[in-house]
Amino acid sequence: MSDLLARLSAVPYRPHVVTDAANEDYDRQLREFVAYLKQPGLIPSTSDPNEYLQALSPSKNSLSFLYLLRFQIQQAQKRTKRDLPDSIQPGGNLWNLAVRFLRSFDPIQIRYSLDEWRQLVDLVASAAVTSSKAVLGLKATRDALERLSPSGIFTSTHLLLVKLALHSSAYTYALPITDQLLCHFPTDTEHVHHEYFLCSEQAPNTALVTDASGISAKLSYRDHLQYFLYSAMIYMALKKWTQASRCLNVVIASPTANAVSKIMVEAYKKWILANLLGQGKIPSTPKMISPHVIRVYQSLARPYISLAEAFEKGDLYKMSNEIDLGQAIWQADKNTGLVSQLFEAFDKFVIVKLGRTFSALTIADVLQRTSSSPKCPREIEEFVASLVMSNSMRASLSHSPDDNGTTMLRLSLGSQTHPFYREEHIRAKLMRAKTALDTIAQGVTQTDQTLELSQENLQFLAKSQKWSVSAEKVVSSGDIGGGDIDEDLMGDGQ
Structure with missing residues (x-):
């Protein structure tokens, strides 16, 4: 046991001075260590994995701790012939170890075993829901995402988080994640820019998260729409109408080929109510939505539009009638609670x-x-x-x-807000805008790198083009009737 424990406790050396050579060496050590942990029969059948877990630190020995914990869970599942044995239920020994790990793991090490990490998060969430303690699974999932910090990237764990928040009605616990700006999806391995090592803290998110990494289950277009719809529902439950409208904008403005999905229509109905409750009116629809899609929305949400028109005109009598006439509609759409708030x-x-x-x-x-x-x-x-x-x-x-x-x-005549509060509000909006712009700028840089649109590469292409054109001129100078065609591939071709 002592030899195995010494090997499991051996933490790959993390370089203090960040250089390409140091990152390459650290990357090699971590990959070799993961390969060692994946060996079949690593833990003798006569050994108690719990003794190893108690001796390891989840923050320093994150990879060893994760694989041993997953091994012990699998052993408990085989022994009890249950997917969720009592030991992984809230309060059980394995549950406590899992929650402890998800709150303190080393995110750099876990980048090399994201599939095992995600499976552990999913298992903890399932155990919490099964035992009617979804809020505990929500906290653990939030802690795990915050610890890993895949900023700007949408994963299946994000969707799991908002589902747990709605299931447990513990909406505020999800805000640290839903408040983040998401602008990337896991990409195919062949499209990854291989300039960075996983252990490099300077590596862009697009290089860190791929389908092959296992950080996310297979995602679909529907998952993306559901995440923003559920996030909007969380914000509406907290009466954060501006944030709710922002999330619903993403759903209703999502590109569509021929048909508008049911999720998008549901989001449009909630978008009307959220804006009435937050702004007292319906704003103009986002310009990126095609007129055809807008007509579909309006035809399928006619009762909501009639209700909004009465609200905006200040016609209390007509608004009350519209609410009474549409009771069956609000109930079928599960919007009765939102409609009832229109009076206030x-x-x-x-x-x-x-x-x-x-x-x-x-x-x-x-x-x-x-x-x-x-x-x-x-x-x-x-x-x-x-x-x-x-x-x-x-x-x-x-x-x-x-x-x-x-x-x-x-x-007060004129401005309805005290200058101090107005300045604070403007300052807060500017800070949020700065954060969003920083995220977008980072995403643009990463996209340029992925598409080989960096400034250096474009300059090289331009020089290569001039060289090829010059060579063609030399070759064709002796040809009879040879035309001098100089097509600018970097321009508009005119």
């Missing part, structure tokens, strides 16, 4: 619009202009106070000193 949103935007006309009103006047649902002056006052505190409107409430108990709502 109607009140909100009516009150916010009052600031454009009035400088002060009594709460009784405000009540007369809203009344989307029966409210007493006390309730409408609390509602207005919540709008003020959430910075939805710039106003103040003041109570009359006499005994009549009149409360005045004083609205």
Whole structure:
């Protein structure tokens, strides 16, 4: 046991000075170590794998720990003839070891065994759902993704995460992942740019994640749509309407050949409701959506459009009728909860619009202009106070000193938001835009490298073209009737 434990505990040397030669040597050591761990019969049948696991560190000996843990799980499955034995259920010994590992593994080492890593994450999630503790699987999956940090890349584990969040109703746990910008998919091995080693921290994501790596199960176009639809549902449950609309935009604007999928139509319906609840109106549809697709959306979501038109016009009576007439539709589409929130949103935007006309009103006047649902002056006052505190409107409430108990709502003319909050809001938007642009710029660079569109390569092609043209001129100079054709392959060909 001591010899085997010493071999399993031997961590490949990670270079402190990053050079191509050092990365190459570290890459070789890690690949050889993985090949050693994959040997059949590595653990003697008379040995207890748990003793090795207790002696290894999941953060330093990540590869050894992962393979031993997977081996012990397989042994438990064979012994109990169950896919999910009790030991891998929440609270079991193997569960505790797996969760401990997913929170502390070395992401550089695990790049060399992503398939084993993904299978462990899937198993932990299945065990949590089976034992009716999906939230525990959600936490473990989130920790694993954050630890691996495949930023910008969509994998099957992302889809698993949002499903667990919806299943457990623990929406906030998914936000660290859903807030990330995804712009890459796992690629075929033959299309990978082989300039970097997996152990290089400077390697682009497109070089790190491929179909062959095993980080993701086979993905389809439907999986991509589902992820953004489920992410939008998470944001809507948290009343984060802007983020929800952003995710739904991805779904409804996805390219389509001939037919619009059911997922896209469902997303369009939710897109209408999310924008009504967040902005009080339907924005113009993204320009990349073809007119044909828009017509399909509008024909299949006619009740939602009629409801939105009544909401935007401020016609409370018509909106109420549309909601009553479409009860069966909202229920069939599982949008009843969103539709029921329209009354409160109607009140909100009516009150916010009052600031454009009035400088002060009594709460009784405000009540007369809203009344989307029966409210007493006390309730409408609390509602207005919540709008003020959430910075939805710039106003103040003041109570009359006499005994009549009149409360005045004083609205600020012009900007509805205090300058300080407006500046903070703009600063936050600029920071988010900067982060998004940095991610996009990184993606463009990686794409250029993959497509061989780097500046150096383009300059080389341009020089090669000039050389070939010059050579053709020399060869054809003695030909009778030889034309001097100089076609610019780097230009528009004119």
